[in-house]
Amino acid sequence: MARNFFTLMRSSAPTATAVSGANQSGPTTTPPPPPNIKEDADAGVHLDPTLEAVRHEITEELDMALQLRQVSAFYGSFQAIDNMSMPIPRNRVTALIGPSGCGKSTLLRCFNRMNDLIPGARVEGEIEFEGRNLLDPAMDAVEVRRRIGMVFQKPNPFPKSIYENVAFGARINGYSGDMDRLVEESLRRAALWDEVKDELDKSGLALSGGQQQRLCIARAIAVQPEIILMDEPASALDPVATLKIEDLMRELAEEYTIVVVTHNMQQAGRVSDYTAFLLAGEERVGRLVEFGPTQDIFTNPLDQRTEDYITGRYG
Amino acid sequence: MTRVSVVAPSAQLTAFSPKVRIRRGVSVAFMVAALLAIAISMIMLGALIVEIAVDGAARLFTDGAPVGREARGGGILTDLPTPAGIGWMTWALPVAVLLPFIGPRLINALVPGLPQIAERAIGFIVVAPAAIFVHILYVRFESAYYVEYAKAVGIDGASGNIFQVLGEASGFQIVRLLLVGILVPLAIFAAGWFWAHRMRRPSLIIPAIIIAGWVVYLFMDPWFLSSFPSRKPADAGIFSAVTGTLYMMVITVAVAFPLGVGAAIYLEEYAKPNWFSRMIQVNISNLAGVPSIIYGLLGLQVFVRVLEFERSVLAGACTMALLVMPIIIVSAQEALRTVPPSMREAAYAVGATRWQVIRFHVLPYAFGGMLTGNILAMSRAIGETAPLIAIGALTFIAFLADSPTDDFTVLPIQIFNWVARPQAGFHEIAASAIIVLMAILLLMNAAAIIMRQRTRTDW
Secondary structure, three states, X not given: OHHHHHOOOOOOHHHHHHHHOOOOOOOOOOOOOOOOOHHHHHHOOOOOOXXXXXXXXXXXXXXXXXXXXXXXXXXXOEEEEEEEEEEEEOOOEXXXXXXOOOOHHHHHHHHOOHHHHOOOEXXXXXXXXXXXXXXXXXXXXXXXXXXXXXXXXXXXXXXXXXXXXXXXXXXXXXXXXXXXXXXXXXXXXXXXXXXXXXXXXXXXXXXXXXXXXXHHHHHHHHXXXXXXXXXXXXXXXXHHHHXXXXXXXXXXXXXXXXXXXXXXXXXXXXXXXXXXXXXXXXXOOEXXXXXXXXXXXXXXXXXXXXXXXHOOOOO | OOOOOOOOHHHHHHOOOHHHHHXXXXXXXXXXXXXXXXXXXXXXXXXXXXXXXXXXXXXHHHHOOOOOXXXXXXOHHHHOOOOOOOHHHHHHHHHHHHHHHHHHHHHHHHOOOOOHHHHHHXXXXXXXXXXXXXXXXXXXXXXXXXXXXXXXXXXXXXXXXXXXXXXXXXXXXXXXXXXXXXXXXHHHHHHHHHHHOOOOOHHHHHHHHHHHHXXXXXXXXXXXXXXXXXXXXXXXXXXXXXXXXXXXXXXXXXXXXXXXXXXXXXXXXXXXXXXXXXHHHHHHHHHHOOOHHHHHHHHHHHHHHHXXXXXXXXXXXXXXXXXXXXXXXXXXXXXXXXXXXXXXXXXXXXXXXXXXXXXXXXXXXXXXXXXXXXXXXXXXHHHOOHHHHHHOOOOOOXXXXXXXXOEOOOHHHHXXXXXXXXXXXXXXXXXXXXXXXXXXXXXXXXXXXXXXXXXXXXX
């Protein structure tokens, strides 16, 4: 099923709608969209909600870690994202790009039910994760968060020792194996072991910003998730630390599915295999504009607004 | 002062403003006073040292330490009432606290742009004599008290001269005179030290040292702390009141802290923001403003009569727990709100349940703040009198409570009782009891401040 989705051309709109609504119990409300290509894009930033996002052809054969179907998110009466449908390919880095306020972070937080923690927030639609809808209230949000880890924009280690930072998640999830080895392994994979191996008792807050962020990645890895969500993980770091985090993301992609939100075009181009471009219209509701392999999005954007954004014509 | 300033031009400009001129005047006066103090204190101190060396030291060793009022032998000051020397504490405290704040400003006003090392040196030159000056004043005070007493008991020729006082005093009293007389000056000296080293928290250190001085003072006269109340002021002590206070506080904390913190956790972490939790919140705030006598009446009916605790420590502690519960809840809520959302998110993101987030991250982080609130609530409870009078706590207890169901009294009630008596002697020991109560309060508040700063620096 997932592969079908990716073989679709952007122009075959009716099929796209059918597929995106294939597992949907209710009827699809979106009418077959007209092609939303460069010639039509003179209207500026205003998004027509009836338009489907543009999708590129995907050539490689892929499993899908997540499958979004018509996901909308609300904070109280404010709608933050509207009707997003897209896949997240397994063992690939998927970047979510777009200007501020377009709902990237909101979307990311839907993936591991972090929005549950915000009073008044609700998410509609469906996110398929291993055959189940993880947005289903019957689904255990704690289990979802254990299997879909998250790294935040600002490094936020616990005010505890480095060792405890990494071990905490495993311990509360009933990990019974060799904790020392798990900590070492996680820190190694986060490329931090060599720097901290002699001072595991030191507070996680005593590390530098870049080290703290890698510690947070180690902490996320330690619970052995399937997907790691990263919300602008390098935005608070200097270029050297950013480079380390980016290298790390590439390495981790061999074992994990990574979804990364970034403001940095070059970073998205460097680290991601797939890119989703999101944009908010005048009413500040974020919508998916274009999704496809990063290579295609950056070299051959099909939507005028995508091109404007990646060439720097939007702020 | 006419100085040719070679420092920054801004200093040149400010040097002519009237404000600065006044400040300079003040500092000059301060310096003159300090120099005078040095001169006088050197003479006095020298005399004192000689006196002790020649005469006092012998007494110090021959008299030995007293174990009670009866054990004090010889010397005319034997029956000197306890509160001697308390008066100077009341003004020494503000001096000690204010000096490190005023000092740097004075020096800066006097000599702008001074190198730090010179500023430190001046700090010592000013502070050290100030400390000695305070010591001298204390000695004078004790002497004056002695003269008054000597006149009262009909001793001829009492002049208040330091040599005469020392000559008449027992070894124990000399130790007291020196120890206490030196402790507060030491505190002031320490204030200068901290200022000179640009430490941030002299405000905490100095009261702590002064409290230590008070405690030493009172323990030098242990009879007051270890005696039960008496009909005669000279024999009356606060033993049962202090132990009753401590006993009641322990039970109050045991009841109020778990309940209050639990309520705060519920309200902050679990309660949905609906009309019910809003109602609870509003009512907690209202309860914090209810007069304490009302809590006393509530305690009288509920604990003393319905639950039949009688006028016991338990009834008093439960009433106090009710009284301070709103304070504990509100401060614990405040502490919980200071936990950064990013830390909660981090814990949730590794698959922690809500309770695990609270247990392993929120509570450890907020515990310092909760403890601070708890101690502040305790220091409110320790001074409360009205509710305990309402539940009928006794004022004359000549034994210690063995169990929570025994009768008890507390310091404020004891003080109230003594102040209400017509004999002047009781007023004096009431003053001493107030000092003890204040020392306990200040110690608790200092502990609260330390804990708050600890938790701040840990993050």
